[in-house]
Every structure is written in C-alpha cells, then in structure tokens.
Amino acid sequence: MIRRFWVFIEQVECTAHPVSWELIGVARRLADQVRDEATSAGDTVVVEAVVVGKDVKAVAEEGLQYGADHVYVVEGEVFAHYRNQAYARALVMVVQKYKPEVFFIGATTLGRDLAGAVATSLGTGLTADCTRLEMGEVKEGAGKLLLATRPAFGGNVIATIVCRTHRPQMSSVRPRVFPMPEKVSKVKGDVSYEKIPIKEEEIGAKIVRLIQNEAGSAKIEYADVLVAGGRALGGPEGFNLLKDLADVLGGEVAATRPCVDAGWISVDHQVGQTGKTVRPKLYIAAGISGAIQHKVGMQDSDFILAINRDPHAPIFEVATLGIVGDLFEVIPALIQQVKDAREVQHA
Amino acid sequence: MFHALVAVKQVPDTTNIRIDPETGNLIRQGVPTILNPYDAHALAAAVEWKERLGGRITVLSMGPMSAISSVRECIELGADRGIIASARQFSGADTLATSYVLAEMIKRIHEKDPISVLLFGKQAIDGDTAQVGPGVSIRLGFPLITYAVKIHEINLKEKTLVAERKSEQYNEVIQVPLPCGITCEKEIASIPYASLPNLVHSLKYEPEVWTAEQPIAFPPDQIGIKGSPTTVFKTTQPELHTAGEVINTADTGVAPAVKTAIEKIEAAGILDMPEGCA
Numbered sequence: 152m153i154r155r156f157w158v159f160i161e162q163v164e165c166t167a168h169p170v171s172w173e174l175i176g177v178a179r180r181l182a183d184q185v186r187d188e189a190t191s192a193g194d195t196v197v198v199e200a201v202v203v204g205k206d207v208k209a210v211a212e213e214g215l216q217y218g219a220d221h222v223y224v225v226e227g228e229v230f231a232h233y234r235n236q237a238y239a240r241a242l243v244m245v246v247q248k249y250k251p252e253v254f255f256i257g258a259t260t261l262g263r264d265l266a267g268a269v270a271t272s273l274g275t276g277l278t279a280d281c282t283r284l285e286m287g288e289v290k291e292g293a294g295k296l297l298l299a300t301r302p303a304f305g306g307n308v309i310a311t312i313v314c315r316t317h318r319p320q321m322s323s324v325r326p327r328v329f330p331m332p333e334k335v336s337k338v339k340g341d342v343s344y345e346k347i348p349i350k351e352e353e354i355g356a357k358i359v360r361l362i363q364n365e366a367g368s369a370k371i372e373y374a375d376v377l378v379a380g381g382r383a384l385g386g387p388e389g390f391n392l393l394k395d396l397a398d399v400l401g402g403e404v405a406a407t408r409p410c411v412d413a414g415w416i417s418v419d420h421q422v423g424q425t426g427k428t429v430r431p432k433l434y435i436a437a438g439i440s441g442a443i444q445h446k447v448g449m450q451d452s453d454f455i456l457a458i459n460r461d462p463h464a465p466i467f468e469v470a471t472l473g474i475v476g477d478l479f480e481v482i483p484a485l486i487q488q489v490k491d492a493r494e495v496q497h498a
Numbered sequence: 499m500f501h502a503l504v505a506v507k508q509v510p511d512t513t514n515i516r517i518d519p520e521t522g523n524l525i526r527q528g529v530p531t532i533l534n535p536y537d538a539h540a541l542a543a544a545v546e547w548k549e550r551l552g553g554r555i556t557v558l559s560m561g562p563m564s565a566i567s568s569v570r571e572c573i574e575l576g577a578d579r580g581i582i583a584s585a586r587q588f589s590g591a592d593t594l595a596t597s598y599v600l601a602e603m604i605k606r607i608h609e610k611d612p613i614s615v616l617l618f619g620k621q622a623i624d625g626d627t628a629q630v631g632p633g634v635s636i637r638l639g640f641p642l643i644t645y646a647v648k649i650h651e652i653n654l655k656e657k658t659l660v661a662e663r664k665s666e667q668y669n670e671v672i673q674v675p676l677p678c679g680i681t682c683e684k685e686i687a688s689i690p691y692a693s694l695p696n697l698v699h700s701l702k703y704e705p706e707v708w709t710a711e712q713p714i715a716f717p718p719d720q721i722g723i724k725g726s727p728t729t730v731f732k733t734t735q736p737e738l739h740t741a742g743e744v745i746n747t748a749d750t751g752v753a754p755a756v757k758t759a760i761e762k763i764e765a766a767g768i769l770d771m772p773e774g775c776a
C-alpha cells in the first residue's frame with residue numbers, strides 16, 4: 152500500500168501561494184512520523200501535491216523543489232481563473248482516484264472556499280485553521296491518525312480533532328503558521344497530468360469582472376517587521392504615525408479589528424482570529440490591549456515590543472519587552488532614534 | 499417570486515466566554531447566546547432585496563430550542579417564516595452532519611416553495627470553520643459565491659445573480675444562475691432597525707420545529723455524532739506565554755526606555771538595526 156500525504160498547491164496566474172510550500176513541509180514532517188509504522192507493515196509513504204489551473208507546469212515543478220515526491224497537474228481553460236465548482240470537481244476526482252490518507256489545503260480565501268466543498272463532496276471530515284499537526288495514536292495499536300489542533304471559541308480553548316474512519320483526513324492551515332521548507336537543489340520527483348472532463352457549460356459561475364486590489368493590499372503575513380496599532384490610535388491619522396515607523400524599519404503596518412471595523416484601515420491589515428496569522432521577526436504593538444482574539448494571530452512572533460499606557464494590559468503577557476507609556480510619545484521617539492542612528496552611520 | 503432562505507446559527511458570545519481554570523472546560527453558565535453576527539448581515543441583505551423585489555424570507559436554524567430567540571430576532575428584522583431543526587439526535591454534529599441536515603431540509607422547503615437565494619454568514623464565531631455554507635451549496639448542486647461583500651443584481655426573470663467577493667488579489671464580480679448560495683461578509687448590508695409591527699409580531703411568533711423524524715425521517719447514522727466524521731479528541735487551554743521585562747516610562751523617561759528597547763531588539767539579533775543605532 153502507498154500512504155499518500157497530499158497538499159493542494161494554490162496558484163493564481165501561475166504564481167503559487169507560499170502556504171502551499173509550507174504545507175509540503177508539514178506533509179514531509181508527518182510522513183516521517185509514520186515511516187516506521189509503514190515500513191514494518193510493508194507500506195511506502197509519499198508526499199505528493201496537486202495543482203489545478205491553466206499552464207501551471209512551472210508551478211508544479213516548483214512543488215518538486217520544495218520537496219514533493221510527485222505533483223499531479225490538472226490543466227484546462229475552465230481552470231484559468233479559480234471557480235469553486237470547477238476546482239472542487241477536479242480535486243474530488245483526483246482524490247477518489249488516488250485515495251490520499253491526508254490532504255492539506257491553505258486556509259486562504261480561495262482555500263477555505265474550496266476545502267469545504269471538497270470535503271463535503273467526499274463525505275469526509277475537515278478541520279479548519281489548524282495551528283498544530285501531528286501523526287499520533289488515539290488508541291494503542293490502532294495506527295497513527297492525524298491529530299489536528301486548532302483554537303476554538305475565539306481562542307479560549309485549544310481542541311485536537313481526529314477523523315477516525317473517513318479518508319482523506321483533511322485540514323486547512325493558515326499561511327505562516329508553519330515554517331517554509333528549504334528548496335532542494337536536486338529534484339527527485341516528477342509531474343504527471345490528470346484528465347478531468349469538465350465543460351464550461353457545466354460551471355454555473357461566470358466571472359464578469361476582476362478588479363485588481365489596490366496596490367495597498369497588504370501582505371502582512373510575510374513581512375519581517377510589523378508595526379501594529381489598536382483603538383488607542385484614535386483615527387486613520389494615527390496610522391500615518393505607525394507608517395512612518397514601519398518605513399524606517401522596512402516593515403508593514405497592521406491593526407486590530409476595531410480599527411478595521413471603524414474604517415481607519417483596510418481589512419487586509421487585520422491581525423487575529425478573524426484576520427491574519429503573522430509571525431514576523433519583530434512585532435510592535437502600539438495601543439493594543441491584547442485580547443485573546445488578537446493574541447492568537449501574533450503571539451508566535453519572534454520579538455514582541457508592546458507599548459501601552461495601562462501596565463495591566465494583557466498584551467504585556469506575551470510581550471518580549473513592554474514599555475508602559477504613551478504611544479504618541481514613544482513611537483516618535485523610536486522613529487527619531489532609529490533615524491539618528493542611520494545618520495550617524497552614513498556620516 | 500423572490501424567496502430567500504437564510505441559515506442562521508445561535509452562538510455563545512465568544513467575547514464573554516470564560517474558562518474554568520481548574521478543569522479547562524468552558525463555563526457555559528451565564529454566557530449569553532447571540533445570533534451569529536455574520537448571519538444577521540446575511541439576513542439584512544435578504545431584507546434589502548425583499549424590499550426591492552417583493553417576495554419572502556425563510557430562516558432556518560439547527561440547534562437547541564433556545565434558538566427560538568435568534569429566530570424571533572430574525573422575524574423582528576424582517577423574515578417571514580422561521581424553522582428550527584431541533585432534536586437530541588442532531589446534537590454533536592460537525593460541519594458535515596450539519597450541512598447534511600440543513601441541505602435535506604432546504605430541499606424539502608425548496609420543493610414546495612422554490613428558493614431563489616440561499617444566504618449564510620461567512621462563518622459562525624464559535625467555530626469559525628466557514629464550511630457549512632459551501633457544504634450545503636455543494637450538496638444541493640447550487641453554484642456558490644463565498645465571502646460576498648456586495649450583491650449587485652438579482653434578476654428573477656433571467657434567473658441570475660451578480661455579486662462581488664473579495665479574494666487576495668482581486669475583487670471578483672461573479673454571475674451565477676439562480677438558485678445559488680452566498681456566504682456573507684459584514685459589508686453585504688447593514689442591519690436594519692426593526693419596525694414596530696415586526697417587533698410586536700416577533701414577540702408572539704412561534705417558529706416551526708422540525709425534528710429528526712418529522713417532517714423528514716433522518717437516517718440516524720447520518721446525523722449528530724454518528725454522522726460526524728470528526729470528533730474532538732481532547733481540549734486544552736492555550737499555552738501561557740511568559741511575560742518579558744516591562745519598562746515604565748514614568749520611571750525612566752521616554753528616550754531612555756526607547757533606547758533600551760532598541761538595544762534589546764538588536765541584541766536578540768532579530769533586526770539588522772543600523773549599526774550604532776543604540
């Protein structure tokens with residue numbers, strides 16, 4: 152028997168979403184966790200990926216470089232732009248053909264849209280937004296299952312979910328929760344093409360218009376430095392101050408949900424349970440109280456500098472370093488000191 | 499005739515959730531339940547379109563009988579008919595079993611009173627899975643638009659709907675044939691004020707209750723815990739992070755506190771701070 156650990160490679164216009172590679176890294180680690188069990192049963196374990204789109208051979212090959220043993224490609228005009236029905240149908244067909252044991256999909260807008268439809272069609276379980284993934288025994292001697300762990304009830308509880316009898320065991324995973332694997336220099340896997348008979352007429356949805364998101368559309372998940380602000384900023388002008396600091400540090404601006412709800416900044420800047428998960432090298436939290444729904448999205452950052460007037464603010468519980476003080480004094484001082492030092496350096 | 503069906507869930511207000519520090523269990527007592535906020539916006543969109551096109555709105559909620567209050571809230575906001583799917587056998591359902599029950603019920607409603615649009619919230623705030631809307635739509639074979647921020651047009655004669663959704667790269671304007679499914683972001687519509695007649699009506703309104711036997715006899719192995727492929731293996735509390743050092747500007751002054759911060763960030767080797775920065 153071949154035990155297949157599968158990853159969906161998400162691409163838009165032949166650019167892969169990096170979460171795809173992060174998931175290949177996870178699949179590789181989990182495949183290793185069942186290697187002994189498989190070997191003694193005479194089974195082999197493989198990490199494979201599937202990509203759907205139009206002219207996506209280059210993306211498939213990139214998948215091999217990130218460590219997939221094999222990539223299945225589904226190509227065609229109907230897949231040129233993502234549509235739920237077309238992509239779901241394609242994935243369901245390849246899954247039914249190869250019967251993977253585990254199947255991961257990135258919890259992006261596209262991935263979440265797709266994963267729910269695919270899992271339902273397959274009649275299998277799906278655990279959304281996992282933050283930890285392991286292969287482990289639930290019952291002694293019964294073989295390892297996917298242990299999918301995720302926050303529930305607004306991050307107040309961490310639940311580990313299993314899918315005992317249905318296959319594949321499916322999970323969606325947010326970008327940046329798991330590290331990016333190294334690219335391998337010598338690719339050993341290969342690519343194959345799957346024929347999926349779907350005609351344009353069978354797909355109900357037609358794309359009328361695509362409006363490119365403004366250049367401002369922030370990719371905060373992949374920034375090394377984030378300067379995040381909360382309600383204390385008092386309005387959109389407050390974010391200009393944070394932008395100045397982000398600029399001198401070469402980072403991006405992020406925000407809590409109330410700022411987004413108030414329209415001070417667009418939603419693609421929101422960090423947290425209903426926003427994005429980030430793990431920058433440096434996260435500066437200015438005027439953020441540190442509600443659990445915010446913390447779950449940023450607490451794995453390498454260095455957290457929190458600035459808050461209230462010494463009892465919960466953000467200090469996760470901060471590497473806290474400054475109790477007024478952000479409108481501290482942030483300008485930070486900007487000034489970094490700038491001054493640059494000038495000294497260039498002098 | 500326009501007929502919108504809105505699937506609504508009653509959820510614990512997760513902002514107020516507390517955890518028993520001894521057992522790690524959720525303290526449900528005293529935690530208020532609310533209509534899932536995204537579902538309220540989905541309903542608001544239905545109400546807006548009913549105002550333009552006429553027709554009616556049905557709301558459907560699976561959950562304990564306490565969901566009556568959420569359904570009444572929907573009646574207050576402008577829904578015409580409320581159905582609660584409530585039975586012991588439904589409990590413990592994961593998203594697969596939930597979407598099965600909802601889809602079967604919607605099929606039954608659709609046969610007698612054809613549905614134009616199925617609306618869902620983008621996700622329920624207790625689980626945040628965002629799986630039920632796609633699950634129900636695919637079971638019914640309805641095309642689906644997720645994360646919709648705006649409904650541009652509903653054309654009952656041509657049987658089409660045009661809506662806009664936001665993805666990472668694009669705002670996509672998509673046309674689908676009716677009937678279709680939509681999962682809604684908050685921007686889709688703002689919550690209307692309840693009119694006085696609706697308010698009065700909702701107080702006395704008794705939703706229909708559908709059980710596991712009536713009017714649909716559900717196969718026991720497809721619903722509730724038995725029909726759910728996923729189970730919770732264990733629950734734990736979030737790991738406590740250890741707090742780092744805290745400097746108070748009231749003690750040190752602003753500039754020295756900032757200087758210390760920059761030194762520490764540099765020392766952690768995290769940032770290539772400009773040389774001589776500190």
Ligand SMILES: Cc1cc2nc3c(=O)[nH]c(=O)nc-3n(C[C@H](O)[C@H](O)[C@H](O)COP(=O)(O)OP(=O)(O)OC[C@H]3O[C@@H](n4cnc5c(N)ncnc54)[C@H](O)[C@@H]3O)c2cc1C
Pocket residue numbers: 305380381382383406407408409410421422423424425426427437438439440441442443444445448458459460461464476477478479512513623
């Ligand atoms: C289902 C659900 C999902 C949610 N999802 C998210 C999410 O994804 N992301 C998210 O962020 N939130 C989310 N929230 C909201 C969350 O619960 C909090 O309400 C929110 O994070 C608080 O934002 P804040 O820290 O900006 O504001 P506040 O809690 O108001 O905190 C402001 C802080 O600023 C400090 N302050 C004030 N003035 C100054 C000053 N001059 N200098 C320094 N400090 C100052 C105050 O002491 C205070 O601590 C969610 C809530 C729910 C119910």
Ligand SMILES: Nc1ncnc2c1ncn2[C@@H]1O[C@H](COP(=O)(O)O)[C@@H](O)[C@H]1O
Pocket residue numbers: 504505506507534536537558559560561593596600617618619620621622623625626627628629630631
């Ligand atoms: N028990 C339920 N009864 C009715 N509608 C539901 C139920 N559970 C989920 N939904 C609908 O599906 C959406 C997504 O829920 P979820 O997949 O749980 O995040 C919700 O916003 C509701 O519109």
